[in-house]
Each structure stands twice: as C-alpha cells, then as structure tokens.
Amino acid sequence: MQFWAYAARRAWHTAITLVLLLVFMYVLFRLVPGDPTTILLGTGELTLEAQARLRELWGLDRPQWQQFLTYAGNLLTGDLGMSFYFRRPVVEIVAPMLGNTLVLMIPVVVLAILLGVAAGTWLGWRRGERIEEIGAVLALIPRALPVFWIGIVLLALFAYELRWFPIGGMRQAFFYPETWYQALPFFDVARHLVLPVATGVLASMADPLMIQRTALIEVRHEDFMILARARGLTERAQRRLARRNAILPVLTYSAIMVGFAFGGQVLLEVVFTWPGMGRLMVSSVSQRDYPVAQATFFLMAAVVIGLNLLVDLAYGWLDPRIRLD
Amino acid sequence: MRAQLPRDQFAAAALRAKRRQVLGFLGGFGLVAPGAALVSAIDAALNDAAAQPAPGQPVGKLGVYLPNWPDQVELWRQLSRDWAPLGFELDLQQGTLDTFISQIVAEQKLPHIGSMSWGGAPDRLDPDYFLSEMFHSRRTARGGLNFGFYRNEAFDRLADAQRAEMDPAKRQVLVREAQQIIADDSPSIVLYHRDIIHAYNKRRFSGVKPILGNGIGFPYMPLSYQDITPLTPRRFIRITSIYDIASLNPFLTPEIYNSTTLRLVYATFTTRDEKAEVMPWALERWNVVNPTTVDITLRPNTRFHDGVAATAQDVKFTFDYINQHRFPALSRVYEAVESAEITGDLSVRLKLRQPSAPFSANVLGYAFLAPKHIWEKVPANLATPADWPNDRPVGSGPWKLVEWRKGEFLQFAANADFFMKPKLDGMVVLPVPQMESMVGMLERGDSDMLGWNLDMTLGARISRNPDLEVVRTPTHGQHELRLNCAMAPTSNKAFRRALQHATDRRKLLEIIFSGAGVVSNGSPITPALESWANRDIAMPEASIDRARAVLREGGFTWNAQGQLLMPPA
Numbered sequence: 001m002q003f004w005a006y007a008a009r010r011a012w013h014t015a016i017t018l019v020l021l022l023v024f025m026y027v028l029f030r031l032v033p034g035d036p037t038t039i040l041l042g043t044g045e046l047t048l049e050a051q052a053r054l055r056e057l058w059g060l061d062r063p064q065w066q067q068f069l070t071y072a073g074n075l076l077t078g079d080l081g082m083s084f085y086f087r088r089p090v091v092e093i094v095a096p097m098l099g100n101t102l103v104l105m106i107p108v109v110v111l112a113i114l115l116g117v118a119a120g121t122w123l124g125w126r127r128g129e130r131i132e133e134i135g136a137v138l139a140l141i142p143r144a145l146p147v148f149w150i151g152i153v154l155l156a157l158f159a160y161e162l163r164w165f166p167i168g169g170m171r172q173a174f175f176y177p178e179t180w181y182q183a184l185p186f187f188d189v190a191r192h193l194v195l196p197v198a199t200g201v202l203a204s205m206a207d208p209l210m211i212q213r214t215a216l217i218e219v220r221h222e223d224f225m226i227l228a229r230a231r232g233l234t235e236r237a238q239r240r241l242a243r244r245n246a247i248l249p250v251l252t253y254s255a256i257m258v259g260f261a262f263g264g265q266v267l268l269e270v271v272f273t274w275p276g277m278g279r280l281m282v283s284s285v286s287q288r289d290y291p292v293a294q295a296t297f298f299l300m301a302a303v304v305i306g307l308n309l310l311v312d313l314a315y316g317w318l319d320p321r322i323r324l325d
Numbered sequence: 326m327r328a329q330l331p332r333d334q335f336a337a338a339a340l341r342a343k344r345r346q347v348l349g350f351l352g353g354f355g356l357v358a359p360g361a362a363l364v365s366a367i368d369a370a371l372n373d374a375a376a377q378p379a380p381g382q383p384v385g386k387l388g389v390y391l392p393n394w395p396d397q398v399e400l401w402r403q404l405s406r407d408w409a410p411l412g413f414e415l416d417l418q419q420g421t422l423d424t425f426i427s428q429i430v431a432e433q434k435l436p437h438i439g440s441m442s443w444g445g446a447p448d449r450l451d452p453d454y455f456l457s458e459m460f461h462s463r464r465t466a467r468g469g470l471n472f473g474f475y476r477n478e479a480f481d482r483l484a485d486a487q488r489a490e491m492d493p494a495k496r497q498v499l500v501r502e503a504q505q506i507i508a509d510d511s512p513s514i515v516l517y518h519r520d521i522i523h524a525y526n527k528r529r530f531s532g533v534k535p536i537l538g539n540g541i542g543f544p545y546m547p548l549s550y551q552d553i554t555p556l557t558p559r560r561f562i563r564i565t566s567i568y569d570i571a572s573l574n575p576f577l578t579p580e581i582y583n584s585t586t587l588r589l590v591y592a593t594f595t596t597r598d599e600k601a602e603v604m605p606w607a608l609e610r611w612n613v614v615n616p617t618t619v620d621i622t623l624r625p626n627t628r629f630h631d632g633v634a635a636t637a638q639d640v641k642f643t644f645d646y647i648n649q650h651r652f653p654a655l656s657r658v659y660e661a662v663e664s665a666e667i668t669g670d671l672s673v674r675l676k677l678r679q680p681s682a683p684f685s686a687n688v689l690g691y692a693f694l695a696p697k698h699i700w701e702k703v704p705a706n707l708a709t710p711a712d713w714p715n716d717r718p719v720g721s722g723p724w725k726l727v728e729w730r731k732g733e734f735l736q737f738a739a740n741a742d743f744f745m746k747p748k749l750d751g752m753v754v755l756p757v758p759q760m761e762s763m764v765g766m767l768e769r770g771d772s773d774m775l776g777w778n779l780d781m782t783l784g785a786r787i788s789r790n791p792d793l794e795v796v797r798t799p800t801h802g803q804h805e806l807r808l809n810c811a812m813a814p815t816s817n818k819a820f821r822r823a824l825q826h827a828t829d830r831r832k833l834l835e836i837i838f839s840g841a842g843v844v845s846n847g848s849p850i851t852p853a854l855e856s857w858a859n860r861d862i863a864m865p866e867a868s869i870d871r872a873r874a875v876l877r878e879g880g881f882t883w884n885a886q887g888q889l890l891m892p893p894a
Contacts, residue, residue, distance in 0.1 A: 275732030
C-alpha cells in the first residue's frame with residue numbers, strides 16, 4: 001500500500017475517534033445531576049422562576065438532541081460555544097489558560113527527557129556496577145511517590161522554611177524589582193516556575209531514564225559497538241554513539257509522556273495554584289460549566305490522539321512493513 | 326450503633342436516581358419515552374416504603390445526608406455516639422454540596438435528616454430569609470429551601486404577616502413569635518452560628534472594621550474596608566480570597582461573592598453599618614410613604630467613575646432596565662418593584678407590587694445604581710445585556726475597578742468623589758484557591774489580609790506571629806440538621822423534640838470549632854442579631870435521659886434489644 005493511502009486511513013480513524021470522544025463527553029457531562037443553574041438555585045440566590053428564565057436564555061430548556069446538534073454544528077465552524085459560568089466565548093477562557101499550562105508543561109517534558117536520557121545513558125554504561133543499582137532505585141523513588149506529595153514537600157522546604165521561592169501562582173501581582181537581576185524579563189515568572197517544574201521533572205523523568213538505560217544496555221553488545229571499540233574510539237565517543245542508537249524508544253515514549261504530563265498537570269496546578277488548564281478543568285466540572293469542561297477535556301484528548309497519529313505516521317514512513325497490516 | 330456506609334436503602338435510592346436520569350436523558354434523544362411522572366411516582370412509593378417504619382415496629386435506620394466536609398464528618402462521628410442510647414441506627418450518606426443541592430433542594434429527595442450549613446450572606450440578615458425561605462409551606466416546591474416539608478398554617482400566617490409589616494416595631498413581635506413556633510415544632514435542629522475568623526497584618530494596616538456576618542475581609546459589606554489605614558508608605562492592601570469572580574457584569578451573576586465584589590464598584594442604594602443595621606449608601610434617604618410606595622433620594626453631587634453626574638434619570642433607568650430584561654440575578658428586584666417615577670432632580674418614587682418589609686435591606690441593598698448613558702448603548706444583538714462583557718465597569722461606588730486578570734488579581738483604586746472616601750488608595754484581591762497557601766502568604770508578608778474563613782487551629786498558629794492579628798466576628802449564618810417532616814419517624818414531633826435534647830450543642834461547638842461561635846437556642850435567628858432574635862426561647866436541656874423521657878411521653882417504647890419502637894397505631 002502506498003504511504004499516502006496509509007496516512008489517509010489513519011487520519012480517518014483518528015477523525016472517527018475524535019467524533020466518538022465528542023459524543024461520549026457530551027453524554028457523560030449531561031449525566032451528572034444538576035446543571036449550571038442548579039448551584040445558584042440551592043443557595044437561595046436564584047428563585048425557581050428565575051432559574052427557568054436562565055435555562056431558557058442559555059438554551060438549556062431545549063431537548064438534548066437539539067442542544068447536541070447545535071453544539072456539534074458550531075464546533076464544525078470552530079465555535080466552542082459560550083461558557084455558562086463566565087458568559088464569554090469558551091476560546092477566550094481556555095486559550096490563556098492553555099498558554100499558562102504550556103509554560104509549565106514544556107519545560108517539564110523537555111527537562112525530564114533530557115535529564116532522563118543523560119542519566120539513563122550514564123547508568124546503562126555502568127551496567128553491573130554498584131552505582132547503577134543505587135541510581136536506578138533513586139530514580140524510581142520519586143516515580144513511586146504521588147506528584148502532589150512531592151510538590152507539598154518541596155513547598156514546605158523551599159517556600160515555607162527556606163523562603164527561597166514563592167508559594168504558588170505564576171506571577172506576583174505588582175512585583176517591584178529591587179536588584180538588576182530581578183528586573184530581567186521573565187524573572188518573576190521564572191522564580192515561580194522553579195518548584196513546580198522541579199516537581200514535574202522529578203516525577204516524570206524516571207520513565208525516559210529507565211527506557212534509555214535498557215535500550216543502552218542492549219545497544220552496547222551490538223556489532224557496531226564492538227567495531228567502535230576495535231577502531232580505538234575514546235570511551236566518551238563510544239558512549240555518544242551508543243546513546244544516539246538507543247534513543248529511539250525514548251522518542252516513541254515521549255508522545256505518550258505528553259499525554260501523561262497533561263494529566264499530572266492537574267495536580268501540579270492545584271498544589272502550586274498555577275492558573276492553568278488543569279485548574280480550569282476542575283473548576284468547570286464542579287461549576288457544571290459543560291462547554292468549558294468539554295473543551296478542556298477535548299483539547300487534552302485531541303493533543304494525545306494527534307501525537308499518536310504523528311508517531312504512527314512516522315513509523316509507517318520509517319518502516320514500510322507497518323503499512324501492510 | 327455505628328454509622329454505616331450507604332448500603333441497602335440508600336444505595337438503592339441512589340441507583341434509582343441514576344436509572345431515572347439515564348432514562349430521562351435517553352428520552353431527551355427520543356430513544357425511549359418513559360412517562361417521567363410514572364417513574365417518579367414509582368420511585369417515591371419505593372422510597373417511602375423502604376424508609377418509613379410502621380406503627381409499633383422498630384424505628385430501624387435513619388437516613389442522613391451530609392456534605393463531605395471535615396467538620397460535617399466530625400459532627401456525625403459525635404452524633405452517632407451521642408444518639409446511640411436512643412435505640413436507632415444511622416445510615417450516613419456523604420456527598421458533595423452539588424449533589425446536596427441537585428438531589429435534596431432541586432429534586433426534594435431528603436432522607437430523614439439533611440445536615441447543612443448556611444453562610445452569612447447579607448440578604449440573610451433579614452429574618453425573612455431563615456424564616457420564610459426555610460419553613461414557609463410555599464417553599465416546599467422543588468427548588469425551595471423548605472426541603473424538610475414542614476407545614477404549619479399558623480406559622481405561614483405569621484411569616485406572611487411579618488413580610489408585609491412595614492413598621493419595624495410591629496414586625497419584631499411577629500418575627501419573634503414565628504421563631505417560637507419553629508423552636509417548638511423543631512422542623513430543624515439549629516446547632517450553632519460559627520464565628521467568622523479572618524486575619525490581617527497589624528504592622529502594616531489599622532482601622533479594620535469587623536461587621537456581623539462579614540468579618541473584616543469579605544466583600545459583603547463595603548463599610549468594612551472603608552477605614553483601613555496604611556501604617557507603611559504602601560497605600561494599597563493585598564487581600565487573599567479563595568474565590569475569583571467570574572464576570573464584571575453586575576446584571577449577570579446572583580452568586581454572592583461575585584455580586585458583592587462588583588457592588589464595591591456599583592454602589593447599592595442602601596448598605597449595612599457596623600451593627601448590621603440598614604443605612605443609606607448611594608441614597609441620601611428613603612421614606613416609606615405607604616406599604617407599597619417608597620420615595621428614594623440620591624445623594625447630591627454623586628458622580629460615576631467616568632465623571633458623569635448621577636441623577637434621578639439613572640435611578641429610574643436602573644429599575645426600568647431590570648424590569649424590562651427581567652435579569653434572573655435580579656429577580657428579587659423586579660418581583661418587588663412595579664414602576665419607578667421621577668419626582669425631582671434626585672428623587673424617584675417606587676411603586677411596589679406588594680408590601681415588603683425586607684425591601685430597604687434586600688432590594689435597595691442589592692440593586693445598584695447603573696449609569697444610563699453606558700447601559701443604553703449595550704449592543705442589541707445579545708440575548709440579554711447580562712451577557713455583555715462590561716470590561717470597563719463604570720459605577721458610582723467607593724472603589725473603581727482598575728484591572729481584572731482572571732485567576733491572578735483584581736485591582737481597585739479608591740474613588741475620591743465618593744461621599745465616604747476610603748482611607749486607602751487602592752486594594753488588590755488575590756484569588757488563592759488553597760487555604761494553606763493563603764496562610765503562608767500572610768505569614769511571609771506576601772499578603773496583608775486573609776479574607777476567608779480560618780479554623781481555630783490555623784488561627785492559633787497565625788496569632789503566634791507578632792505582626793498578625795486574628796479577628797473573630799459573629800455571624801448569622803448557621804449549621805442545622807433539617808428533619809424530614811413528611812416521613813416517619815422524623816414526622817413525629819416528639820421524636821424531633823427528643824433529638825433536640827439528645828444534641829449537646831455546646832459540646833459539639835467545642836469539639837468541632839474549638840468553641841468559636843454562638844450556640845443556638847433552637848431559633849434559626851442568631852442571638853447576635855439583637856433586633857430580631859427571640860432570646861426568650863429556652864435552650865433545650867442537653868440530656869439523653871430527657872430525650873428518652875420525651876420519646877416515652879410521645880408513645881415510643883423500646884424492645885428487649887433496646888431498639889426504639891414507633892408508637893402503636
């Protein structure tokens with residue numbers, strides 16, 4: 001089969017997955033008891049008559065299938081709808097939060113992979129030594145701990161006791177620099193980033209580390225490595241060669257890792273009061289703000305599904321056998 | 326007796342609820358078409374049969390719904406122990422506040438007991454709220470707060486009469502009488518009114534003003550911020566709050582935190598003073614001409630934040646606008662005011678649809694002065710002007726909005742034109758969704774005031790810091806156990822009275838909130854609200870023997886195993 005035919009088929013499957021996801025999420029959120037007006041009703045802030053009027057204004061009084069068709073139709077034109085809670089287009093609510101989330105997530109993923117690969121290579125190269133055993137255990141400890149717990153411990157230590165870093169948030173409102181380095185652009189955001197990024201990296205670097213280590217151990221005994229040694233390459237050059245040849249599985253994994261990072265992000269954002277999508281996700285669900293909740297979940301799922309598609313296509317391109325299934 | 330996880334009856338009820346939702350949902354898509362009324366009738370019958378003990382039979386299990394908050398869990402841990410000698414079991418069902426509201430308030434599916442706490446929103450200061458909203462038979466409808474189905478015609482008449490009585494002295498008598506009926510009938514066990522505990526940095530600021538139901542840091546009553554004075558060169562205060570607002574449009578949201586925050590910018594016509602008495606705010610005075618006619622007069626020289634002078638035109642416009650668009654958030658305004666008519670440069674005559682005693686507090690204290698020249702230009706293509714973003718709010722209140730960055734901060738500047746100019750230059754509200762972070766920020770000096778309810782443990786920790794001061798303020802908000810008056814055994818008055826005696830309020834307040842609060846004498850109105858509370862109601866004696874005696878008098882007996890038996894038919 002031609003590569004393009006394969007690509008088209010995979011893209012079609014992805015599209016179907018996304019549509020099913022959309023329907024599934026729509027149904028799921030509607031099954032939760034109550035709607036966005038119920039919360040206000042119960043506190044006595046809204047009378048039953050006023051609630052009925054609000055439901056009418058927000059289109060919640062129409063049959064579910066009509067609401068769904070409107071939603072799906074708007075989505076085709078890129079319109080994610082209006083938030084019930086904020087009464088603004090969902091895009092206006094979600095976009096800045098997605099930006100904030102990426103500011104936190106990208107350094108976490110990049111650093112976790114870089115540090116994981118470096119440490120994994122180093123450990124793999126020392127296969128069988130005492131240091132390798134200790135290193136592997138050390139790397140697995142933070143992996144086994146809940147990410148919010150690591151965050152709380154780092155906060156207690158470096159923010160509450162030592163007071164090196166802020167307690168949370170992304171910026172300090174009205175930050176006045178007192179020294180030259182505090183006046184550097186992004187200084188304020190950067191110091192807010194240190195603890196959450198450290199937490200995220202600690203929690204997620206074990207996977208790339210262990211994968212890289214295993215791959216490196218396999219690669220070390222390949223013929224080309226023996227040849228390299230025979231050619232008299234320095235230890236450092238040999239290690240570089242091994243690392244490059246062992247890195248493919250980590251790259252594959254990094255697509256999955258982005259998905260996990262999105263999920264872990266929710267806890268990270270709550271612990272560090274980071275104004276990102278994770279927190280928006282939590283609050284929009286409890287506020288029954290369906291359009292925002294659906295958009296955040298959909299966006300998250302779409303990123304993971306999209307990355308999987310890219311990886312599949314890359315495989316199909318690299319290894320023609322896969323196109324034949 | 327041990328508190329048990331939801332099983333049998335409750336799990337079954339939950340399952341039925343889910344099944345019904347699924348059916349209803351599918352029905353919406355046209356897939357199946359069950360008669361909703363039929364389904365609910367079957368459910369109701371099943372529920373009642375399962376939950377109600379027959380005459381002469383063991384009372385068995387009482388269904389209790391409680392929110393999954395730590396203080397509620399502790400409360401029921403205590404009550405399961407304290408009530409055990411009475412000879413029945415408890416079936417505790419925990420859930421979120423949302424579930425409570427959607428199942429018990431909106432769907433009216435209270436098991437025997439619903440455990441809830443009500444915050445001290447300003448409109449609840451008027452006794453009408455905790456009497457009529459909670460116990461008038463009219464409010465047993467779905468969505469009403471009389472979800473315990475309490476019905477008493479004598480009480481209904483009093484509740485209606487006090488609402489219509491425009492003379493405060495006469496109204497006081499009616500309000501106190503109504504409280505006595507509630508205390509006697511016991512449709513609810515009002516436990517206590519938990520103090521509001523806030524904290525601030527006393528090295529940097531002075532002049533905080535604790536107000537009943539508001540503390541020093543809530544935005545509910547603008548007067549509390551008015552006299553805060555800086556002691557350092559920085560002339561603005563940073564307050565942390567657990568919430569952020571959702572919108573800058575004052576016509577949109579009825580949610581208490583959002584609406585009161587916006588009313589710092591949009592001055593209400595009246596407000597509450599330090600003693601929580603109603604005082605004029607945007608108004609210079611108001612005058613009740615007759616029970617359905619109220620004359621109001623604006624303060625002279627009032628200016629909106631854009632410099633435009635406010636006149637009677639704006640007042641009339643405000644009421645007309647609310648009547649025309651029937652904003653759900655302002656339903657209490659259009660339900661009260663029929664028309665507004667200009668009688669002078671600054672004065673307007675309001676015609677009410679019916680006499681309303683809480684009018685000056687809850688309508689004039691909730692409606693705000695809206696600038697006509699701004700709102701008449703709102704684009705007409707919106708479904709409602711409440712959907713307009715209103716990014717640059719222009720009001721006439723003590724604070725001007727400078728900037729709102731969602732999830733980060735809300736910045737205000739003092740309005741020098743306001744008749745009572747704030748002593749600060751500005752105010753920054755920082756939404757911090759976690760209590761621990763809020764305390765940490767206050768301790769580190771990153772914030773100057775903690776505007777959210779602390780518990781005593783955190784309060785004690787904060788007060789060890791010499792820079793910080795913890796302030797306790799009483800509130801009219803309350804914790805209660807609502808009893809289902811339409812389902813045995815809680816439908817039995819002797820049973821409800823017995824629970825009053827079996828519940829040791831002082832002990833519970835001491836254990837759960839370290840005693841920070843005021844215990845109730847059975848009336849839903851706090852004794853701290855001096856003008857309305859009925860202090861003559863005798864506090865039910867906390868004694869399990871007394872409780873058993875009351876049960877015996879009511880015809881209840883115990884079998885050999887010590888189980889409580891219903892009175893014979």
